[in-house]
Amino acid sequence: MSDLNKLQDQILDQYPAKVMKNRKEHILIKDSSKELSIAANTRTIPGIITNRGCCFAGCKGVVVGPIIDMVHIVHGPIGCAYYTWGTRRNKGKTRDGGKNFLAYSFSTDMQESDIVFGGEKKLYKAIEEAIELFNPRAISITATCPVGLIGDDIHQIAKQAREKFGIPILSFSCEGYKGVSQSAGHHIANNRLMTDIVGKKDIEPGKYSINLLGEYNIGGDEWEISRVLNKIGYDVVTTMTGNSTYDEIASAHNSDLNLVQCHRSINYIADMIETKYGIPWMKVNFIGVDAMGESLRNLAKFFDDEALSARTEEVIAEETAAIKEEMEKYRKLCENKTAILFVGGSRAHHYQGLLSEIGIDTVAAGYEFAHRDDYEGRDIIPDIKLDADSRNIEELKVEKDDKKFRLRMSQEQYEKLKAQIPLSEYKGLIHEMKDGSVLIDDLNHFETETLIKVLKPSFFGSGIKDKYIIQKMGVYSKQMHSYDYSGPYAGFRGAVNFARDVAAGMLTPAWSFVKAPWNTQPAIKGKVFEEGA
Ligand code: CFM
Numbered sequence: 087m088s089d090l091n092k093l094q095d096q097i098l099d100q101y102p103a104k105v106m107k108n109r110k111e112h113i114l115i116k117d118s119s120k121e122l123s124i125a126a127n128t129r130t131i132p133g134i135i136t137n138r139g140c141c142f143a144g145c146k147g148v149v150v151g152p153i154i155d156m157v158h159i160v161h162g163p164i165g166c167a168y169y170t171w172g173t174r175r176n177k178g179k180t181r182d183g184g185k186n187f188l189a190y191s192f193s194t195d196m197q198e199s200d201i202v203f204g205g206e207k208k209l210y211k212a213i214e215e216a217i218e219l220f221n222p223r224a225i226s227i228t229a230t231c232p233v234g235l236i237g238d239d240i241h242q243i244a245k246q247a248r249e250k251f252g253i254p255i256l257s258f259s260c261e262g263y264k265g266v267s268q269s270a271g272h273h274i275a276n277n278r279l280m281t282d283i284v285g286k287k288d289i290e291p292g293k294y295s296i297n298l299l300g301e302y303n304i305g306g307d308e309w310e311i312s313r314v315l316n317k318i319g320y321d322v323v324t325t326m327t328g329n330s331t332y333d334e335i336a337s338a339h340n341s342d343l344n345l346v347q348c349h350r351s352i353n354y355i356a357d358m359i360e361t362k363y364g365i366p367w368m369k370v371n372f373i374g375v376d377a378m379g380e381s382l383r384n385l386a387k388f389f390d391d392e393a394l395s396a397r398t399e400e401v402i403a404e405e406t407a408a409i410k411e412e413m414e415k416y417r418k419l420c421e422n423k424t425a426i427l428f429v430g431g432s433r434a435h436h437y438q439g440l441l442s443e444i445g446i447d448t449v450a451a452g453y454e455f456a457h458r459d460d461y462e463g464r465d466i467i468p469d470i471k472l473d474a475d476s477r478n479i480e481e482l483k484v485e486k487d488d489k490k491f492r493l494r495m496s497q498e499q500y501e502k503l504k505a506q507i508p509l510s511e512y513k514g515l516i517h518e519m520k521d522g523s524v525l526i527d528d529l530n531h532f533e534t535e536t537l538i539k540v541l542k543p544s545f546f547g548s549g550i551k552d553k554y555i556i557q558k559m560g561v562y563s564k565q566m567h568s569y570d571y572s573g574p575y576a577g578f579r580g581a582v583n584f585a586r587d588v589a590a591g592m593l594t595p596a597w598s599f600v601k602a603p604w605n606t607q608p609a610i611k612g613k614v615f616e617e618g619a
Pocket of ligand 1: 348585
């Protein structure tokens with residue numbers, strides 16, 4: 087414990103006083119005897135090398151982009167479209183007779199003259215061209231930074247095009263600068279999906295109908311989760327938004343339960359659907375063998391049906407037996423190692439169970455852009471202070487839909503169930519970490535290096551911006567966003583894929599050839615300025 091307090095000092099002491107004061111609030115050592123609170127979802131200090139993305143990334147890249155049969159037009163200079171082209175690995179399968187535009191990247195490719203004279207005409211033409219060439223089910227228009235700065239009215243253009251072409255055209259004011267991170271983009275996307283898609287198509291779903299929210303089919307995760315859900319007998323009406331179509335999302339209000347995998351990116355929709363249509367939501371975690379089993383059991387409890395529970399147990403037994411031997415093999419190879427996890431807004435929590443199943447202990451974890459509730463649990467939501475940045479994002483006022491609202495159970499039944507399963511509940515990352523472990527929000531480059539030097543982990547699960555810096559320090563790093571071209575990692579079969587990749591990555595002889603620069607070169611020390619000088 088004292089070593090870890092030292093770590094905190096080692097990081098903070100290097101900062102000028104103002105920065106120190108700010109960063110101190112974002113770093114915690116877990117101590118279950120204390121009420122802990124962490125600063126999160128606040129502006130990164132200018133000049134600090136953060137791993138965060140932008141609001142546009144959260145809206146187009148994360149939530150809207152995975153819908154397969156929509157053409158997603160990025161209104162902006164080409165870089166924003168180019169860098170979101172295929173990099174997130176949200177896969178999607180074309181439905182019979184349907185369309186799939188995931189392999190494409192659409193952009194208005196704004197030039198200097200468009201910045202000076204406005205890009206609205208170009209946007210309208212792009213919509214026209216997309217409809218002519220591709221005839222999509224619907225179109226999204228996402229705004230990048232310059233669009234907001236020059237004041238192009240994308241909503242007016244969308245309206246004109248809707249009237250002319252008669253298909254849904256959704257516009258998102260998700261300019262990159264709009265929030266402190268991609269998290270703002272999630273919220274903006276959630277709002278528009280709710281007002282413009284969900285509820286638009288009525289269907290009669292099968293028995294045990296569910297939606298899978300906050301699952302984006304990275305590396306095929308959703309396919310593996312749905313394989314198991316279908317095997318048990320669930321009807322997955324839609325995923326939001328991995329491997330989804332416009333019409334499937336439009337039918338979401340017909341299901342009986344929403345499952346929430348990634349709380350950060352989709353909890354707004356889960357709440358809004360409950361208010362508007364009466365569908366409860368339950369937190370799940372499909373990463374790791376135990377977490378997967380527990381989520382499936384909770385799901386069976388929700389439907390309270392003996393045959394369903396029996397089938398659930400049968401499938402869990404069958405699936406775990408099939409992977410047991412291999413998991414055991416990798417556990418032997420990975421045992422007694424430690425990990426640091428630093429990922430977006432949910433995976434730094436979700437992967438801890440799976441890591442411990444192969445004998446790896448997570449000693450430090452944190453998020454790029456999660457909010458306090460993702461760390462401390464949803465109970466603290468009323469205490470979260472809104473700052474200017476969060477006020478920038480519209481809060482939709484959703485009301486009960488008189489025609490389509492349907493209570494799924496009595497209030498009494500709901501309360502009874504809530505005592506057993508996580509309905510409208512998320513306890514957060516801090517809750518599950520061991521005493522003495524480090525929690526760190528909006529980790530930066532300097533802190534990454536310090537954590538590695540002090541904690542000497544064998545595995546660092548993080549992102550593309552820091553992966554190779556970490557590996558140059560001789561530590562295996564896995565890209566936890568795109569899975570380094572691997573996957574799926576969710577569910578039972580996914581757990582084996584992850585275990586195999588981690589064992590291979592950690593144990594490759596390549597590490598014996600890496601010498602960190604500080605082992606061969608003398609360090610040059612200096613100070614740019616003294617605080618107050
Ligand atoms: Fe949710 Fe995600 Fe994540 Fe996220 Fe993301 Fe992602 Fe992520 Mo990258 S929606 S918060 S904005 S689980 S793209 S699929 S891996 S940072 S931890």
